Amino acid sequence: MLALKKMLADLQTMKQAGRKIVGVVAWDFQIAQIADRAGVDLISVGDSVGVNLWGQAPDEITIEEMLTVCRAVRRGVKRAVVSVDCPAHEQNVDAALRLKESGADLVKLLGSADLVRSVVREGVPVFAEFHGGKDEPAMLVDHAKRLEDAGASLLDFRHSGPVAGAAVSRAVKIPVIGGLGGGPWLDGRMRMAHAAIGYGFSSLDSKTEQYANVARITLDALSEYAADVRSGKQIKGQRG
Numbered sequence: 254m255l256a257l258k259k260m261l262a263d264l265q266t267m268k269q270a271g272r273k274i275v276g277v278v279a280w281d282f283q284i285a286q287i288a289d290r291a292g293v294d295l296i297s298v299g300d301s302v303g304v305n306l307w308g309q310a311p312d313e314i315t316i317e318e319m320l321t322v323c324r325a326v327r328r329g330v331k332r333a334v335v336s337v338d339c340p341a342h343e344q345n346v347d348a349a350l351r352l353k354e355s356g357a358d359l360v361k362l363l364g365s366a367d368l369v370r371s372v373v374r375e376g377v378p379v380f381a382e383f384h385g386g387k388d389e390p391a392m393l394v395d396h397a398k399r400l401e402d403a404g405a406s407l408l409d410f411r412h413s414g415p416v417a418g419a420a421v422s423r424a425v426k427i428p429v430i431g432g433l434g435g436g437p438w439l440d441g442r443m444r445m446a447h448a449a450i451g452y453g454f455s456s457l458d459s460k461t462e463q464y465a466n467v468a469r470i471t472l473d474a475l476s477e478y479a480a481d482v483r484s485g486k487q488i489k490g491q492r493g
Contacts, residue, residue: 258332261406268428274441280306280322284446285329298326300338316343320355327356334358336380349377366403373404381405390417397421
């Protein structure tokens with residue numbers, strides 16, 4: 254039996270208790286169901302779907318497409334918190350409201366504290382993204398505090414590093430999650446489900462560490478299926 258529905262307050266409690274928050278990026282109903290059953294705490298519907306699943310350029314994803322993906326993932330999730338990205342070139346209050354109406358518990362924004370504040374005022378919880386890099390830890394802490402003060406419920410600290418990441422996590426009361434360049438110094442981690450399971454075409458020849466290689470399993474299965482059809486054998490999974 255699945256656990257009870259997680260709420261944003263549960264993620265806050267996890268931070269206070271020192272329990273790591275598990276997040277995955279999912280883009281479809283099936284993966285959303287599997288991730289939810291696996292017990293992850295946060296499912297993020299990333300605008301990376303355009304590049305990684307549809308072969309689009311990074312700036313081609315639209316709010317209309319994100320609404321469709323949001324609804325698909327929402328149908329598959331019963332207990333995890335669902336966050337949905339607002340495309341970078343379409344970030345505004347109206348877009349955030351539409352995502353919430355389509356099932357998002359949180360809307361992911363990469364923007365200023367003013368934008369976060371405006372969206373939160375309309376009753377839409379925000380997962381605020383900001384990036385590390387060359388900025389000094391003190392500057393990044395200040396940025397994180399401004400986003401927290403604006404009303405953000407969670408922070409996605411990209412490319413945090415162990416020094417700035419730990420400093421930001423200590424400085425704010427809200428959970429700090431890390432995707433790219435994150436680590437155990439944050440309150441939780443985010444990874445694309447498709448990357449974790451080795452789903453993409455690039456995984457066929459990848460030498461990097463993965464939890465599985467679904468691309469290889471899929472290639473072998475489809476090759477076997479093709480051979481059965483061509484030889485006149487009955488294909489697996491069908492009768493008569």
